[in-house]
Amino acid sequence: MTLANAKPCGPGRPKDLEKRAAILDAAKRLFPNSGFEGTSMDAIAAEAGVSKLTVYSHFTDKETLFFAAIRARCEEQMPAKLFDVDIRGPVRRQLDAIAHAFFSLVMAPESVALHRLLTSGAGTSPKLVQLFWDAGPKRVQSGLQQFLHNEVDAGQLDIADVPRAASQFFALLKGEFHARLLCGCAEPVSDRDIDAHVRATVEFFLRAYASGASRSVPPFKT
Secondary structure, eight states: OOOOTTTOOOOOOOHHHHHHHHHHHHHHHHHHHHTTTTHHHHHHEEEEEEEEHHHHHHHHHHHHHHHHHHHHHHHHHSOOOGGGOOSSSSSHHHHHHHHHHHHHHHHHHHHHHHHHHHHHHOOHHHHHHHHHHHHHHHHHHHHHHHHHHHHHHTTTTTOOOHHHHHHHHHHHHHHHHHHHHTTTTTHHHOOOHHHHHHHHHHHHHHHHHHHHHTTTSOOOOO
């Protein structure tokens, strides 16, 4: 069984679940701030208010905890249900919800901090980068791909290459806002600017991939 498919084991009692949540919360705070190498299991235990033995009882090693922390952070912002297809609702509104969640995720300070640490090469390894990719970007990408496949099957979208379309959608969403943020020269983005950016991205995407039926649905108004 690969790490990506492994499920942390535990007795599942309420107190144990609370401790597990506290450990994950601590890991989500410390890893972006101090990096993988700079974050010890002792520090996570202290931050979570538990013993180091308790941390190891829920997560067998630091790599497992790192993977779980990244996955938990993404699931909070982009839960699996976000990619469920609502056949009664317009695809435009569903793409808008996915787009807003994704933009908030990649623009969050902890996401930017972790991205800088991983891309700087300081204290990272190919294995660690792959863990991050599998726990975060790959999971989100797979969720969007499945959503698009289902919309194609429902006749709402006409896409020949779904993986490429999913990649294009997220790349468009990041755009200049994300690039400037990574460079450290971005001004705070207003809610109005975010809404306009998301709306334009969804509209652009649908102009390329909407089926005839979807094109007849007028753009939503904010």
